[in-house]
Amino acid sequence: MxxxxxxxxxxxxxxxxxxxxxxxxxxxxxxxxxxxxxxxxxxxxxxxxxxxxxxxxxxxxxxxxxxxxxxxxxxxxxxxxxxxxxxxxxxxxxxxxxxxxxxxxxxxxxxxxxxxxxxxxxxxxxxxxxxxxxxxDSPSTAAPPTNATESTNATDWHIDWTPPSRDEHRRGVERCLDAIRAGEVYQACVCTRFTGRWDGDPLAFFADGISRTAPARAAYLQGSWGAVASLSPELFVSLHGDTLRSSPIKGTLPLSADPAGLRASVKDVAENVMIVDLVRNDLGRVAETGSVRVEDLLTVRPAPGVWHLVSTVAAERRPGVTVADVLDAAFPPASVTGCPKLRARTLLTRWEGSARGVYCGTVGMSSPIAGTELNVAIRTVEFGHDDSGNGVCALGVGGGITIDSDPDAEWQECLDKAASILALGDARAAAQHTSSGGDGNS
Incomplete structure (x- = not known):
């Protein structure tokens, strides 16, 4: 070393x-x-x-x-x-x-x-x-850019986004509410996705994203298969020494709203507490008996474009437990599935209009020195190609549904979560207009 x-x-x-x-x-x-x-x-x-x-x-x-x-x-x-x-x-x-x-x-x-x-x-x-x-020798800036003209990346990128079907998402939410009333599940995370056409450099998209939004758990990977640009705020699981931690996010308001509304919301609090219990169960499958504990409950934290309720669950792993064992016990992440987990996962495949792909999976790193840290792959753009070689991409969004959920509010939450990523394109276009001699007022 x-x-x-x-x-x-x-x-x-x-x-x-x-x-x-x-x-x-x-x-x-x-x-x-x-x-x-x-x-x-x-x-x-x-x-x-x-x-x-x-x-x-x-x-x-x-x-x-x-x-x-x-x-x-x-x-x-x-x-x-x-x-x-x-x-x-x-x-x-x-x-x-x-x-x-x-x-x-x-x-x-x-x-x-x-x-x-x-x-x-x-x-x-x-x-x-x-x-x-x-x-x-790379130029340094004292702070992230504060307006669209302060582009930090010379390499170009462009995405034309197509929004998801509001009616399709509403049907999924209503079917989930029916299942909650029938006692099949207590909560489930119903998702949808934006699709797009892209050209340019996905890494430049990611660089713009971290510069302008500063997400807590961002990650980027690229290969001959395409690229994954995750602007996630959420920790799925970490393993340092023998200590496991997970910090599920449940409960969302736009940054323009009063964050105190999250703690005052019966729906958001119930959503978070139910997922905390699910995380406790997931980690308990690989933890020393009696070691599972809630270190932080219902803390309001900012994320790109939104406020979130965040809690943290910790545990001590049993001797011999590996990262693969932790994934077997806890993957996919609790916050993007539902309670009870297996039934929610089965029903979600019927309620959602498309496969999730990398979205709601995990991106991260295992180090023999530092341990393992993995995010929840939300706010994540997948870059690939169609059969003709054209660039195609996807951005998944969703939210937890409880008995108190309103389908219109759930749709708006999806839009709020996507907003900071969709806005990157507007910022890039404005920066290009300025650099080409525009006055920025058109």
């Missing part, structure tokens, strides 16, 4: 863009990224990694001879396996992206909470000279 302090350099989006340009010049695989609140860092960037389709059971596996993960007080990451795992239900015959993809890296660039970049490797090689320009 080797670590070198690099000092202050570019912002995450600019360093990521510089790494992408380096990869293009050297004809090596693209970089990958974790940005927000990962492993005690502000960002973890992988300069280059080959991310390929793998069996779902192997997506976050570590070598048999890997050292034991450290605890929460160890900031080192070094390297590991970075990847994603798609939502496992209603898989089409030809999914747009692989069901699971991951790649191994011996090297990461870590941005600490104080704004200092670090080079870390599981090996002993010193910091390569050709990475220095990407990290230290």
């Amino acid at each position: 080797r670590m070198e302090r690099l000092g202050r350099g570019g912002t995450v989006d600019r360093v990521l863009g510089a790494l992408a340009e380096r990869a293009r010049i050297l004809a090596i695989p693209a970089p990958a990224a974790l940005s927000g609140e990962w492993f005690g860092a502000a960002a973890v960037l992988v300069p280059s990694v080959s991310v390929e389709s793998v069996p779902p059971a192997e997506v976050f596996s570590l070598p048999a001879d890997a050292p034991e993960p450290g605890g929460d007080d160890r900031p080192l990451i070094g390297g590991g396996r970075i990847g994603y795992l798609a939502y496992p239900d209603r898989i089409p015959d030809r999914p747009a992206l692989p069901l699971a993809a991951s790649g191994w890296t011996d090297t990461v660039l870590r941005l600490d909470a104080d704004g200092c970049w670090w080079y870390e490797t599981l090996g002993t090689a010193p910091f390569p000279d050709d990475l220095a320009a990407a990290v230290l």
